[in-house]
Amino acid sequence: MHHNLITFNDLTDEELIRFVQNQDEAAFAELMSRYSPRIWRVIIANSRQRRDAEEILMDTWMAVWENIGGLRKVSSFNGWLRRIAYNACNRYYTSSHRSRSETPQSRAELIEHIDREAAPRFREAQLHADVKEAVQQLPQRVRPTAVLYYLESWSIKEIAEELDLAIGTVKTKLRETRELLREEFDMAPKKGETMSSESVHLNKPNMSEDVYYIPAMDQTQSNREAALWGLPNDALVRFGRGAINAMALSPDGKQLALGTDIGLWWYEVATLSPIALWRTNCKRISAIAFSASGEWIATGHEDGSVKVWDVRQANCFTQVERQAHRLCKKINQLIFSPDSKHLAANGHFDYMVDVWNPETGVQVAKFGDAELRFQACWEKHPIAFSQDSQLIVCASPPDDAKRLGTGFWSIAPERDVISVSDVANGKRVASLTEYTEFLYALSFSPCGNFLVASSDGEESSILTVWDTEDWQVQKEERIYGGNQLIPTYSTAGTMQVAAVSDTEVTVWDTTCHEKLNTYHTPYGDETRRWSFNGTQFALATTHELSVWTIGDHEPRTVSYNSHPDYISSLAFSADGETLVTGYPFPEGTFRCWDVVTHSQTPHVFKLSGEKHCLYVSASGQLHTTSVEGNTIKVRKFGNDTPITECRIKERPQYLAVAFSDTAQLIAYGDSEKNLYVWDIPRQEIINTFTVPESNAAFIAFSPNGKYLASGQEMGAYRLWDLACGEEIHAFHSHKIEHIAFSPCGNVIAGEMEKAFIFWDIESSKTLLTIPKPEEYAYWWQGGIVFSPCGLYLATGLDRVEGMASARIKLWNTTTGENVATFEGHLTTPILSLAFSPDGTLLASSGYDGTILLWDTKSIVNSY
Structure with missing residues (x-):
């Protein structure tokens, strides 16, 4: 169904949900826009990193898309959605998607970790899958209550209200369910084992809407003026320049482009100071690429749009839109061919690669199957062009990948296959099926004789090199450490690799296996990128920006704190x-x-x-609270010494805290739906409240x-x-x-x-x-x-x-x-x-x- 999105603005939530239950994607896009801010704070409160939160948000909406057809009482959507979000947070940190900071780093720790947890996790996953299948096969007279109770963790009271049944009737149906499941499993499952779940549009943008700001004369002036660039009317100043989502070095090594939520920032490499801001009038930038000559720069956006800009004129001359499911539209990777005649992009969760003529916006090729949406790793699938621009390399699913049934996901691969295709005729030239990992990075050598690929690993990633003459593996190494490896070739043909771990990024010379440089990134919040010719490496975090030229003793670094993440x-x-x-x-x-x-x-x-x-x-005084172990500590802002502490008996997984300086009280909640009010002078709990719905x-x-x-x-x-x-x-x-x-x-x-x-x-x-x-x-x-x-x-x-x-x-x-x-x-x-x-x-x-x-x-x- 095709609709004008604006028409959905006039619908009530219930009307909109009815459209979504009929699998209307445009209505679903509107529903996501309305409700994402509401569940975002739920997800943030229960997440450990922004990247985790973004993945959980996508998990939540995919579960909604798959299960909303079974929502009987549309008026309960808000609570149903929040329940899905809350459960998605719990599942995320008890599954293989846990934050990498929790993964043991040493080999000995990893072996111990696997020995202790791998088998139980596998058995648990198998049991969950069996339970879900068994519940779905139950007779219709008991299936609705079983799905809500066992798969979605609803309470008996909630089920009774949802299905308009007496509480006693619900209990009777659940007793019958347990008997049926005992026959199937010789046991009954526990409540709470929750399961979750093309044509191109051309548009020549209005050039005057894309704003360009003239560089300042020196670094001090530049930083001061940058706070005024692109301000909305009536705003006095801006603090911060937006979280960095993408980065690219210009081919001549003189500029660094940073893609943020508010636009494209330009930095001068010599001084690492901002020189311009371009507003893109699209959703946040998620990918950036320069053409080989540096004449053009392309920006990819979260809404699926791709813009091609003339760098000297600072205007956008081509805009295209990637046609995909709403959840797959975000542009993950952008790359120009070496001859600049092609621009390739891929998106989120699918194996599609679109190729356009960057000057005209005409689509010249499309590789992959749009229906294969993968349930696998969350990293960006790379794309690479051969040096003669005739071949394109990208990830594709293996033939033995598990095919899923109905729902958003259609495939669950356990590895990637590397596909090599002819750009002109779209035919596959080679399929590197011996690859056994998820693909993280790709690069051709300048001579075109070699292709290097790296994996996304939990302990130490693999670097693999193929001969492009016969597509045979020439070298395979697992000696550089790091969760991810980012290889590149210099114009002279030598290969460097950046090994990324949780707390540092190490640059290696792969010829002599020598460490060239090490960056310390204690918070794992960095964005990194090699230059087009492999002679420079840039790394940006929330607090500093570094550019290192191969051969220099030290990188050029500036501390700025100008690109922090979002604010709580x-x-x-x-x-x-x-x-x-x-x-x-x-x-x-x-x-x-x-x-x-x-x-x-x-x-x-x-x-x-x-x-x-x-x-x-x-x-007007400022205070902070923090949770340290089983203790809530209150401090005057800026002072490390607590002014008071409150001991709690048991630390729940998720804990809400509040402080009143006026009344000298601390409030906190536990995992049993209770709220406690602690009197600081008396050092005792003076109130206990029970919240009916949830924590x-x-x-x-x-x-x-x-x-x-x-x-x-x-x-x-x-x-x-x-x-x-x-x-x-x-x-x-x-x-x-x-x-x-x-x-x-x-x-x-x-x-x-x-x-x-x-x-x-x-x-x-x-x-x-x-x-x-x-x-x-x-x-x-x-x-x-x-x-x-x-x-x-x-x-x-x-x-x-x-x-x-x-x-x-x-x-x-x-x-x-x-x-x-x-x-x-x-x-x-x-x-x-x-x-x-x-x-x-x-x-x-x-x-x-x-x-x-x-x-x-x-x-x-x-x-």
Whole structure:
């Protein structure tokens, strides 16, 4: 079915879900856009790295696509989705997708790890698969209850409500299910063993929309001016330049291009300072490639679009779009052929490679099967052209790969086959079937006589070299270490390889097996790239940028802290001169930005522990909490010495924490759906609350310390009265997803599906209702905050299809009037908002890793 996406904006969630249940991909794209911000905070709270979180988000939506047809009660979609997201987090860290930081590094540790865990894991996986198959084969009279109970971990009460059955009837059906499964397995499974699950469009873009910024004269001026490039109207300054998603060195070695969520940054290699920013007017950049001459640069984007730019003219002259399933559209790899006549790209989760003429945008070839969506490793499949531009090499599935049934996944390979094809006629020239690993990198030698490939391994990757005359293996080495190897050839024909491990990147000369250089990357957050001719190696992290030229004794390095990941917390200092931002990755990182000078070099704090939170007290003082073992520690921001500690009996897997400086209280939740309130002076628990639905994921005290709000993984916020030790039930009935306490603490601003409400806690009455703008009626927002005077409410709105950016709206809390609208972050929804203590500045952050400052002085003074 084909639809204009904009038409779906007018549908209610329930109407949209009905379309998706009929496998309408356009409706599914709209549903993802609406709900991704809602489940993203659930996933972030339960993830250890951004890369993990992004993979879990994709896992979640794939499970939705496969299972939404069985959702009987559409009105329960929100809770159903959150349950899938929560279970996806649990499965991720109990499966082979665990963060690499948990994988033993030494050979001895690896052997011990395998001996201890491999066999049980295999048996468990087999049992899960058998259970799923058996449940699906149960008689129809009991199958629906069994699926919900055993495969999706629903409670008996939830099943009764979902299927409109009496609780006793559900129990009877489950007893019958157990008897049937005992006959099958001679045992009954445990609850909670959850299973989850083309034509080219040409478009000549409007050149004036792609903005180019003139280089500054020196590094200091460059950094200062870069903070003003590409600012939305009314924004004063930008802190940060966006998280780095892709990187490429120009063929002449003079420029470095960095692809981010906000555009394409250009750095001068000689000084490693920014010289330009190009706005691409697409979703975030996910891949970059230079043509051999450096005349053109191509950018690939998350929405499947590919743009080709003239570097000297700084304009886009060709745009194409990769036609694929919504979840596969993201451009993973881009590469020009050496003669620049072809541009190849591949995407996410499939084996398709598209080849275009970069000047005209005409598709000249397509390799692979669009229906083969693989359930395997998450790394990017590489592409390579031969030096004469006649051959293209890419990954393809082996013939013995497991074929899956209906659903999003169609194939589950255990390795890759390397396919060599003729670009002109599309025929396969060779298939390197002896390859036994997942493919990570490919490169041809300058003479064209050799092809090198590297694998993505858990301990030590394999480097394999073939002779292109007869396609026989010439060399195979596993001596460089590293989880991943990135090989390249110099123009002289010598091969270097970068070996990437969790904490360092080592560059080797493969001829003499000599280490040439080592970069330390303790957080594993680096982006790395060889130059076109193999003479330079660039590496970028959130805190520094390095470019090393082969032969130089040391790399050229600059510390900048300008490309951090997205922000989890945001607060001004008491004097309003410093803006503090907290980051989930790396864990415990905080940056302090100078609001007065607009310096782009923040002061960085790294705190111990995990699950860090940032709080602003009623007096404006900043505090942090962290979890260290079985202890919650509270510190004044910037001070390593805790001012108080709270011991917890047992550390749950996921723990929500809140602190009130006013009331001297700490709140935390456990894995049994309980909330505890700890009195710091008395050193004892004074309140215990039980959350009906699920564990508390987000909790916050009111500024006066009288109330505690808790948000669940599944369900709306609840409000608790600490004085009487009871829930204020009237609040929960409003089904509020995001909240903000007024400065006095007696009023809550909450976001519902179609409106914002102001709710008086003492009277349990709604004081004011502000309907959402029509275009946002079914969109949930990410940021909501009162001004210090309490007279205004700022809300961050998502970027809706057809809008240039995510918007920030200011509302008069007395009349409900929209007193100001700011055009916010270009590519991502608003995540956090914070007012300065005097209310004259508003800071906003998005998933793009940047912070924008807005001048609200005229608004505050005029009302």
